[in-house]
Amino acid sequence: VKIRRLVLAVATVALVAVTRDPLEATMQRHMLLQLPLLFAAGLLLGASIAPRNATRKREGSSASDLGPWNVQGIAGLLLVSGVAMTWMVPRALDAAVESVVVDGVKASSLVAAGAIAWHSWRAASALVRTFVVGNVAWMMATFGMLLLDAPARLCVNYGASDQRVTGMAMIILTVAAVVATAVRALYFPLRRSTSRPNG
Amino acid sequence: VSVRGLLGVVISAVAVLAMLGTATRGFSAFTTDTARALDVAESPVPVPPVTLLDQFGAQQTIHARGRSTIVDFVYTRCLTVCSELGGIFQQLQATIQARALESRVRLLSVSFDPTWDTPARLGAYNVLMRADPSIWTITTPQTAGSLPALLRTFGVRVVDDGANGFVHNAALHVVDPDGRLVAILPIDAIDEALAVASSHATPPLRRQ
Numbered sequence: 296v297k298i299r300r301l302v303l304a305v306a307t308v309a310l311v312a313v314t315r316d317p318l319e320a321t322m323q324r325h326m327l328l329q330l331p332l333l334f335a336a337g338l339l340l341g342a343s344i345a346p347r348n349a350t351r352k353r354e355g356s357s358a359s360d361l362g363p364w365n366v367q368g369i370a371g372l373l374l375v376s377g378v379a380m381t382w383m384v385p386r387a388l389d390a391a392v393e394s395v396v397v398d399g400v401k402a403s404s405l406v407a408a409g410a411i412a413w414h415s416w417r418a419a420s421a422l423v424r425t426f427v428v429g430n431v432a433w434m435m436a437t438f439g440m441l442l443l444d445a446p447a448r449l450c451v452n453y454g455a456s457d458q459r460v461t462g463m464a465m466i467i468l469t470v471a472a473v474v475a476t477a478v479r480a481l482y483f484p485l486r487r488s489t490s491r492p493n494g
Numbered sequence: 495v496s497v498r499g500l501l502g503v504v505i506s507a508v509a510v511l512a513m514l515g516t517a518t519r520g521f522s523a524f525t526t527d528t529a530r531a532l533d534v535a536e537s538p539v540p541v542p543p544v545t546l547l548d549q550f551g552a553q554q555t556i557h558a559r560g561r562s563t564i565v566d567f568v569y570t571r572c573l574t575v576c577s578e579l580g581g582i583f584q585q586l587q588a589t590i591q592a593r594a595l596e597s598r599v600r601l602l603s604v605s606f607d608p609t610w611d612t613p614a615r616l617g618a619y620n621v622l623m624r625a626d627p628s629i630w631t632i633t634t635p636q637t638a639g640s641l642p643a644l645l646r647t648f649g650v651r652v653v654d655d656g657a658n659g660f661v662h663n664a665a666l667h668v669v670d671p672d673g674r675l676v677a678i679l680p681i682d683a684i685d686e687a688l689a690v691a692s693s694h695a696t697p698p699l700r701r702q
């Protein structure tokens with residue numbers, strides 16, 4: 296266990312817990328700041344847990360104990376995208392704002408998703424990674440357009456202008472992420488799937 | 495590919511479906527409003543017994559004997575969605591008059607801002623809306639304390655917009671003569687609201 300990363304992860308979760316009201320006051324802060332912070336805390340948590348049996352012999356499969364169940368990280372990344380999709384559903388977002396219990400479920404699921412994502416991403420091949428990036432980009436852009444175009448308010452707790460700001464920001468972020476990925480792929484060709492022991 | 499590898503993907507896919515199904519009320523509702531409307535349509539909800547005051551300060555209830563009530567929630571200072579709702583209620587009133595549905599359907603506006611919307615201010619709103627008193631009653635809760643339970647039952651969320659107003663969702667709520675909320679419909683579903691309301695009305699024993 297890497298203590299610094301673990302402390303950073305716990306601190307991030309604590310920060311999100313303390314700032315719950317201001318971060319959930321608008322849709323853009325909730326979706327574009329709070330949810331990514333929780334996911335980032337999960338990534339840190341994942342990174343703090345050193346994979347066991349991390350040897351080059353098992354290149355291409357997850358280094359964690361769950362490796363045989365999570366070949367190429369596909370099962371894990373599927374679960375992660377499911378968690379992301381779930382918290383993009385307006386009804387789920389509303390429920391999180393209105394109930395501390397649901398918000399707790401949201402936070403735990405996103406932190407868990409981050410941790411799973413960290414381990415699964417390391418196990419994934421370039422092909423799987425490309426698929427995941429493409430899929431996430433498609434999902435984000437579609438949801439952004441949906442928010443931008445919706446004739447009515449989708450969340451009962453947020454106004455229509457919030458919705459348009461969030462939609463526009465999601466589209467911009469997605470385009471930026473796709474361009475960055477393309478540039479990276481052009482100038483820094485992907486190495487074979489990584490399994491550097493102990494990160 | 496190993497059996498465990500395949501099984502991992504299958505378990506993960508089932509978990510994703512379960513999560514999305516829970517979030518979307520079994521893939522039937524994307525928004526809170528849709529989910530509430532489906533819940534109410536499946537099993538009508540008794541409306542809390544709240545005392546309302548009309549423009550004359552007379553006590554009113556949400557449901558009416560014999561007649562169904564189409565309810566909306568407004569605040570009279572509102573310049574956006576409420577004035578749209580006001581226009582919709584004017585259309586509803588005109589349609590009720592044209593189809594002679596006065597004995598089966600009535601209209602009720604309830605303010606969710608009772609501190610501002612006193613009976614006197616409702617009077618001004620009444621004039622502005624040209625409400626026909628035999629069809630359309632505009633009211634405010636007698637006590638602000640009764641408001642949260644009422645709004646919760648009807649699935650109305652009122653959020654301070656930070657500019658001296660409110661952000662709130664709008665719908666046509668149909669309450670039957672027994673005081674049960676039987677339908678929540680989009681504000682432009684005038685014909686459907688009238689049809690549902692009329693079908694739940696019981697012919698009055700005696701005209702009042």
